[in-house]
Amino acid sequence: METKYKIKLDASKNLPLYMQIAEHIKSLITSGEIKPGEKLLPIRKLAAELDVNPITVVNAYKYLEEQELASSRVGSGTYVTYRKSPTEAQTTASNRSNLLLEIEYNEYNLIDRGQIRIKPGIINFASASPSPELFPVKEFKNVLNEVLERDKGFAFSYQESQGYYPLRESIAEYIHTYNIKSSPEEIQIISGAQQGIDIITKVLIKPGDCIFIENPSYAGAISAFTSRGAKLVQIPINPDGIDLNYMEIKLKEQRPKFVYIMPCFQNPTGYLYSPSTRKGILELAEKYDFLIIEDDHLSDLSFSYEKVYPLKSDDKNNRVVYIKSFSKIFMPGLRIAFLIAHPDMYNDLIEAKHSSDISTSGFLQRAFDLYLRKGIMPSHIESTKRIYKERYDTMLQSLKQYLPEEIKFVPPAGGLNFWICLPEGYNSDNLYVECLKKDILFVPGSFFNPSQTPVPCFRLSFAATNKQEIEKGIESLAKTIEIFLKEYSDLKTPLPTYIPFL
Amino acid sequence: METKYKIKLDASKNLPLYMQIAEHIKSLITSGEIKPGEKLLPIRKLAAELDVNPITVVNAYKYLEEQELASSRVGSGTYVTYRKSPTEAQTTASNRSNLLLEIEYNEYNLIDRGQIRIKPGIINFASASPSPELFPVKEFKNVLNEVLERDKGFAFSYQESQGYYPLRESIAEYIHTYNIKSSPEEIQIISGAQQGIDIITKVLIKPGDCIFIENPSYAGAISAFTSRGAKLVQIPINPDGIDLNYMEIKLKEQRPKFVYIMPCFQNPTGYLYSPSTRKGILELAEKYDFLIIEDDHLSDLSFSYEKVYPLKSDDKNNRVVYIKSFSKIFMPGLRIAFLIAHPDMYNDLIEAKHSSDISTSGFLQRAFDLYLRKGIMPSHIESTKRIYKERYDTMLQSLKQYLPEEIKFVPPAGGLNFWICLPEGYNSDNLYVECLKKDILFVPGSFFNPSQTPVPCFRLSFAATNKQEIEKGIESLAKTIEIFLKEYSDLKTPLPTYIPFL
Incomplete structure (x- = not known):
């Protein structure tokens, strides 16, 4: 001081x-x-x-x-x-642009926290959450009332920390369609995937322990990891998945407690792990003796004809801890997700869950159980996917039509996000500020690394926007980028290269 | 090894x-x-x-x-x-009794985690949670449906991490009756008091930091504190509150980040802080510059004519972080509580809440908001209190009638628990095992200290039992104790004295 x-x-x-x-x-x-x-x-x-x-x-x-x-x-x-x-x-x-960024970041943070203080008229490509008109409110209202008729006060008692047993049963049944075999005893109910990440970290990580993450990665996970004092090592992700060569170099230097990945339509890049990357990471896990935390919130949203299965479905040796969220395909406000881990971990997991919030709302667990048992989940997901697919097609077409040709992106095969890269040396934090002036909101790439280092890339999500907004928004974004590339060309700073040297 | x-x-x-x-x-x-x-x-x-x-x-x-x-x-x-x-x-x-204890503890742990694998016919003096017949299910069903009619899909969107604003408004209004002044900006919604304890610890504690707790104290808090690597210092609690003299001696040795207390009908003892202890601890907080975490889940349940106010109502200098649970007076399965802290702490709190579970269910927050706005909470609490008071009276009378005279206890002025002490040297863990054989369940005192050191005292709760069960159960408990005192007299071990030497 x-x-x-x-x-x-x-x-x-x-x-x-x-x-x-x-x-x-x-x-x-x-x-x-x-x-x-x-x-x-x-x-x-x-x-x-x-x-x-x-x-x-x-x-x-x-x-x-x-x-x-x-x-x-x-x-x-x-x-x-x-x-x-x-x-x-x-x-x-000192600097007007810095100041603006600071103010707007505060605003952005509010949005990403699910806060809704977005000014009217803004086109929100930042949110990767479904809009409320997609929710099956009527069907869910029916099951809520059925539960209250059936269970009365018991719906509001304390619930088991591991989760309401019948829900664990119906989830074990439901995830057969994901090619995952499990039993109610192996399922831990959590209040959303974020809590799953938090309690797994609580169980496995002591301050100073090492975790490998994808670069870029999900900010909420990074925040949970650092709050537990973990040392993070970033492994770049390519369009076919995490960079295994680079990862093995790092594995020779230090052993992570676990590797946190999103193999299906990764956040923020949208990339899908190829079969050989899937095979390779499971082999590395055996060879170097680490766990894999798979965060799956998007595997349902494959837009090709091929169904995509979670990495967990390939996991023969219980190396994968599987965290499944329904926030993107059902309703984010449900705050129910689940986790499958090795049977040996359950005592510690239940303890960690208990000291976090005792249990997830038994009432909502009971309702979700009934919803799953009615067998309407698959058709709900199909209809949600149809709507997302339309938005995806619109965004892909608009990007192809309007973006300057020096702008690079790999169209994802599913999910809710496009990862767009400016030429090397440009800072997407600056573009973020310029776009906000045009009422276009996205998430700059700096948000997805632990040190918030500026990068040329940024995330565009189409989950919360309709066809008209996407067309109008991408056209305006493209124009802003064109001007930006000229005006900021002398402001280019040597940014850390995105793919580290090998 | x-x-x-x-x-x-x-x-x-x-x-x-x-x-x-x-x-x-x-x-x-x-x-x-x-x-x-x-x-x-x-x-x-x-x-x-x-x-x-x-x-x-x-x-x-x-x-x-x-x-x-x-x-x-x-x-x-x-x-x-x-x-x-x-x-x-x-x-x-090695030892049959040890083995039995181990098995039964496992069973007990299930119960305290809200699991319901209690064999039928057992009299459960372990649970301090209300039984489901006390819940206002019909009224709550109405507000749930009103919310769905009114908000539709928005009820299942992400909610602000700090909590649904109208609920924060109605809570700020509601707690006027507790003599606490607050504003929606100063209220953080949490998924139950346990989460409040966990996120406050996340915000304030680094591994190695010191926390003062009452001895005995709430096991869930102890678990959250130790999981964050805190060093715990136990300060004995007397019938008029925490021992301030002993506390000041300890304060001269080390400075805690905070002191975690339950001033109103403490768990497990049921003791109520006297006005001079309340005044004294606030003065110590100023003098030695620490925060007080007040866990209030029972202040509503005063059985004397005098209304009891939380310590927070005396807090002029924002030294008290107030955590309020509705689990004992409303419905434990609601998983909604709130926390009031110094305005300066909110950024960190929201961050900690966000990385724990993003937000508490917006649907349940909206319903609870509507319930509070209907103004029926006070009358619900009154009728719950009447039922509890009957159970309290029955237990007090039965204890006076049946307990051997060498058994000591101070009748609490409210709350849900009696703290009963065997003569020095007896171990309530052993009594626990003997009582289980008679289908009587309570919580031995070892559960309420970090090292699970056996103590002569144990907790009896009347929340989940009716009049008949209480009368029958206490009579049987008293008989078991009489035999126990004789049979175990040669098994007495020099236990650590409960009130440390001063």
Whole structure:
């Protein structure tokens, strides 16, 4: 920290700690050592440096605000307002484009968290979640009421941490169609795939342990892994799946506890693992003795004539922990998913689930069980897929029609996302800002790596947009890119190459 | 590990790792170095020692089973079965009572996890959860259907990670009756109090950080804290609340990130913090700069004429993070609770919530919002309280009537639990085993401390039993205790004293 903030606190003094801090900073401000317009040290940073609770610093800053020496800006920090000349302040806003990005990122984060503060009229290629008109609300309402008639108060009792047994039965039956054999004893119900990722990490990872992930990868998983103190190693993904050669080089350097992958229409790239990549990664798992966490939320959405099966269906030696989400093909708000692991892991998994939220809503589990037992899930998925396929076709056609030819992408064989790459050296964070001005929203590639390093690529999703929006949006996006490539050509920065050197 | 298991594994060999391990152990068994009946090293332990994945050891042991050299017992381990004389095996079952305890604990754990494999006819004083006949199912069914009519598919979209805004509004309004002032911006919706404990820990604790807890305390919280690598310091609780003198001594030795307490009818003791303890702990929080996590699931259940308010209602300086559960007073299966923290913590909290399960079911949040807005919650709580009060009175009267006079307890002023203490030196784990034989279930005190140290005290809950069961159960419990005190008098072991020396 800047040494001027340094202060020796004395807990035995009659003056509360926060006042001791505030008085010290006040003296720095009035003496001019901290300049008008200058940002005060971030709360957590100062708290860590002085070894006090962040609340103490908050209270100190609040006191400074009451004294009209400083003011706080939401999401930004606390700034010194005590000043003689008001012009000085403007020098702190270093760079307009950076500032814009910061503000808009905050907005974006809200969206990705499922928050819906998107301004009307915006075309949302950021969301990979189905729009509510696709949900089978009427059918689900019927099963909800059937459950209440049948189970009454028991629908709202505590439920087993492993999950409502009949639901585990009907899931074991249902996933036969995925070529996966399982039993109710091997199924753990979770409150969505994100929780599955979190509890698997809780069970398997100690701080400092190593996890291999695809590059790029799902931000929510990255966040769960880092919150448990894992060390992440990124393995590039190619259109035929994770780069096995590069992976084996890394495996010789260090052994991961597990490799986290999305073999079917990967997020964000949409890439599908080829048969030989599937075979290869299972062999590596045996050879180097690691587990594979397969996150499957899109295997149902193959748009070719060939059905796609999860990697778990090839897993002879129980190397794959399978996490299945229904958020993209059924309803994200259901918050029910499941996980299949090695029988040996269940005691720890149940313990981890229990200490996370005790159990998933028994009421919703019972309703979902009934829904599955009615056998209408396959036809619901078929009709959802038809709608997605239309949107996919529209986006593919529009991209081919409008995009400048220097823009590269590999059309995915299914799923909900296109992964589009600007020429090397361009930063898709900047394009993101430009597109927002045109009311086009997408997710820049920096969102999909742990250090949020800018990359030339970005993710376009068609899940939440209709035909007209897609056509209009892609045309406008293409125009913006054309201008962007010219205007930003002198702003190109040497970005880290996406595929590491081999 | 025992050195005989030591083996140098060679990943480059053609023999898979699990076979290398299995062959080595096989040679130990046939040579007699590992004796018939002997338990093989636990899977995780051997895996850690050999630095291989547990699955590899599982496969090795499975191979030994196929070779009929060993067999596994559920929940116990893998034992060598290859033998000449079958009598040797019996020597391994060291102590019948220990074994019984182990088996029954497994059973008990199932119960506390909300699993319902309790044999019929048992009187369940272990469960502190309301029985389903107390739930307002009819009213809740109405609001569920109203929500579906009103919101249709939107009820099953992703929801904001902080929680459905109207629900946060109606909660801010509702908790005025608890003398707590808050705003929708300061409320975080969580999938039950257990999740609140987990995400607060995620936000505040790094491995090695210190947390103070009451002794005894809630097992689910202890489990969440230890899973995050926290160091726990236990502060004894007295009938008037946590022991502040002892706490201050400990505070001079180390500073906790927070103190986790249940000031209103603490779990498991039922004790209520006195006004001076409430005042004292808030003062200590200021003086020594720590946060207080208040877990409130029972403040509604005061059986005296005086209304009890959460500690949060006295909190002037935002020192208290308030976690409110409705599981005991409404329906445990709802899996909706909320948390109020300092405004400065929300970014981190939302991040932690998002990486845990993205959001709590929006459908159930919407229904609960409507339920609160109808204003029927207070009358529901009143009628639940009346039923609980009857059960409380019955249990208190039965305890007074039947218990031997050397058994001590302080009748709680509310809540759902009695904390009963055997004379010093007796181990309530042993009483637990004896009572199970009489079909009486309770929770021994060892369950409520991190090291599961046996203690003389145990928890009796009346939430899930009716008047007849309570009368019959307490009479039978009292008889069992009388016999127990005699039969086990020579088995008394010097247990750690419950209230530490000051």
